[in-house]
Amino acid sequence: MESEPKPGGLAAIKRLGPYLRPVRGRVIGSGAAVLCSMICGLAIPLVVQRILDGPVAERDTSGLPWLVLAVAALGAAEAALFFTRRRLISGPSTRVEAALRADLYAHLHRLPIAFHDQWQSGQLLSRAVADLSTIRRFIAFAGIFLVVNSLTMVIGLGVLFFLDPVLGAITLVCSLPLIVICTVFESKYSVLSRRSQDQDGDLATTVEESVLGIRVLKAFGRGPDLARRFAEQARELRGTELAKINVIAVLWCAIIMLPELGIALQLLIGTLGIANGTMTIGTLVAGITVAVFLRWPVDSIGWLLAETNQTATAAERYWEVRDAEVTITDPEHPRHLPADGRGLLRFEDVRFAYPNGSEVLRGIDLEVRPGETLALVGATGSGKTTLTALVARLADVTGGRVTVDGVDVRDVPLAELREQVATAFEDAVLFSASVAENVRLGCPDASPDDVRTALRIAQAEKFVAELPWGLDTRIGEEGLSLSGGQRQRLALARAVIGRPKVLVLDDPLSALDVQTEAEVEHALRSVLSGVTALVVAHRPSTVQLADRVALLDGGRIAAVGTHSDLLATNAAYRNLLSTMDAEERTRV
Incomplete structure (x- = not known):
């Protein structure tokens, strides 16, 4: 039952808000922890600049121990904050997944028989298992890092402009095309993601029917026929997954190439600046270090956007079932059967x-x-x-x-x-x-x-x-x-x-x-x-x-x-x- 994604897929994620409300504090705390860890990482190049332009350039090592300790302290803080993030988010994300799954399961029992007659069990199973796991991963990782990495890129650009406006401008110019590229490929990936999840549900239905009907298949010798059907569905799913990989590959190509081009330009401009005395070695090394540090936030954007699209599709599929109308409900003004009734x-x-x-x-x-x-x-x-x-x-x-x-x-x-x-x-x-x-x-x-x-x-x-x-x-x-x-x-x-x-x-x-x-x-x-x-x-x-x-x-x-x-x-x-x-x- 394949269908194209509906407009406003991100709105499906926003509708998960009530499930996130009880754990919102832990989610925000996790995001704050990872943001602080990123800031610690960005601060290290500034200390390195001080080392190169101070003790190294002036050949005075008296202040070096404190600067080295500062780098060690920032590194330790970065690692501790990452650990804190993991501890804060792992429990809440699984609780949200469990709550969504329990709510969906209860809703399936409330829905009328007519609903279940129209839906393949494999499609319902994939929504209750695979799609909710996708949502959990988004809450625990992709959603947080999408926000934090975006803020890290902004803060990192600010650090680069602070170090040298030219270095910051080079990084900014090389980063802007990524927005256009990501927007173009996002829509393509969204269609493929929905198709893949629906095909996965069809494949699950075939497997389930094969297992439950194994006696019939063996008795009539129809196992090979269903195996061919399974293989055809598996090939279609493989084709869709390969198409997704192709989209991601092109996106990653751009994401990797543009920052590398920016670093090359920074080296060229920085070397010329050092030669004519307009830039120090410490500034160039710090700028390059910041640019390299920003590689992970920049490189991850494509993958995080893909995960966001996949989560939006998973949330859409979840709400397709969860929004199904419960037509048989308890009466608003109930009456009770007579205690002495005989069953007329x-x-x-x-x-x-x-x-x-x-x-x-x-x-x-x-x-x-x-x-x-x-x-x-x-x-x-x-x-x-x-x-x-x-x-x-x-x-x-x-x-x-x-x-x-x-x-x-x-x-x-x-x-x-x-x-x-x-x-x-x-x-x-x-x-x-x-x-x-x-x-x-x-x-x-x-x-x-x-x-x-x-x-x-x-x-x-x-x-x-x-x-x-x-x-x-x-x-x-x-x-x-x-x-x-x-x-x-x-x-x-x-x-x-x-x-x-x-x-x-x-x-x-x-x-x-x-x-x-x-x-x-x-x-x-x-x-x-x-x-x-x-x-x-x-x-x-x-x-x-x-x-x-x-x-x-x-x-x-x-x-x-x-x-x-x-x-x-x-x-x-x-x-x-x-x-x-x-x-x-x-x-x-």
């Missing part, structure tokens, strides 16, 4: 349209009675998953309303709503944690007995007991060390552990055999009596276990009734069931 779920003229205007749900009216299991069936793309996402506000309706026990779900605080409405998805996502920790995601305060009860409900207790360390067995990334049925049963246990009033199941039983599926459904009914269940069903066996069935067609509820009634009276339902039955036989 209603969809009242519910509509849902995507931002592009495509309407998926076109006026859904449906009631799921307390304690009832209602199966939701329909052809692929009919909106079943979208409808179930509206109950726990994973998405919000664009028309009508969804209520639980008569309360609009948009009026209920999110934490409370999601305690009472639990969801289990078709894709059973597990985390790199123990079995118990994965199950407790549905209720962090659950006791070990609660975990075992939930596992028993989900018919997972037996296979968990057979794992090497039982509940403490650590599951690998995404639970790939378990079978599909085992993963889905753990996901189901996670959904029921909090004993919700409403249970939304987006076909979480698809990887179970018919017998185990029936056992899970039976356990849910017998142990969780009074729970309202909305189940997306893709298998006839699941449909037959529901109390009622709702047929979703064209974004509307086409029919509602028992399985046997719909089978007898509704041709569309019969056709859908025959298709589902054929697919199930194919899987078997």
Whole structure:
């Protein structure tokens, strides 16, 4: 998702101000320390001038020890101040990075599912890791030295003009073209920097998908194809990085050549001045020493400007995510679900349209009675998953309303709503944690007995007991060390552990055999009596276990009734069931 840099990239850096405010004193102190160290360095040539034009020229060494001690003291102070700068800034810069990363991570969790559907995980990962590291380096080093080195150049020019106006004028004339050169190459580097960071995010996405999908790639022998795709992306990134290097190389060529030319001119003018008596040897040596000392501030300007551009791009990329609108929030005037509510779920003229205007749900009216299991069936793309996402506000309706026990779900605080409405998805996502920790995601305060009860409900207790360390067995990334049925049963246990009033199941039983599926459904009914269940069903066996069935067609509820009634009276339902039955036989 490459894009050109937006105007005002430096404004993105300025927006980091609130994060820097708590450590502003340490940052200023660090800058002051390095500036003082630079001043110490600039003072040394002045002492050298005194030595050459005094004890050396006059052959009187009586004052030499004090002058030598002064040079040593200035050198020691310069080193100590550099050390102080490092100590002052290292902690604050990492704290700012940690604060930015924590804020971004929390914001990602607040953003709606629709946002994550549109963004590649690698792009988000590169913003949360690489871009924030770039910002930290700028705070700790590049930002401070950009200011300090600029001030050092001004102070150094002042010292040169103090020593001899001609030496100062030569250095100034040779330095002015650098401003023009840096401005020209800054814009080119900014475009390349943005392109490079976006390509790095794409590359991270490919690596992540390859690792997570390694079984599929091996099973179908598609590893070489993805390797070629990775190699092509790597070549594109390499090309962009080389283009960046070319820009920097030209910039550095100018930065190195112009100061060297200035030193050559200073030697020429100084030598002539010494010959005709208008300049002393001490003045020339001091001037050359100051000019050489200014090489680092001058040489670093190109690199520091490049780092500033890269940081501006990193900050832009950070704010692209951080500024993404959180559309699903807690209500301004919250209402609470009734304590004695039984989980009556209603969809009242519910509509849902995507931002592009495509309407998926076109006026859904449906009631799921307390304690009832209602199966939701329909052809692929009919909106079943979208409808179930509206109950726990994973998405919000664009028309009508969804209520639980008569309360609009948009009026209920999110934490409370999601305690009472639990969801289990078709894709059973597990985390790199123990079995118990994965199950407790549905209720962090659950006791070990609660975990075992939930596992028993989900018919997972037996296979968990057979794992090497039982509940403490650590599951690998995404639970790939378990079978599909085992993963889905753990996901189901996670959904029921909090004993919700409403249970939304987006076909979480698809990887179970018919017998185990029936056992899970039976356990849910017998142990969780009074729970309202909305189940997306893709298998006839699941449909037959529901109390009622709702047929979703064209974004509307086409029919509602028992399985046997719909089978007898509704041709569309019969056709859908025959298709589902054929697919199930194919899987078997």
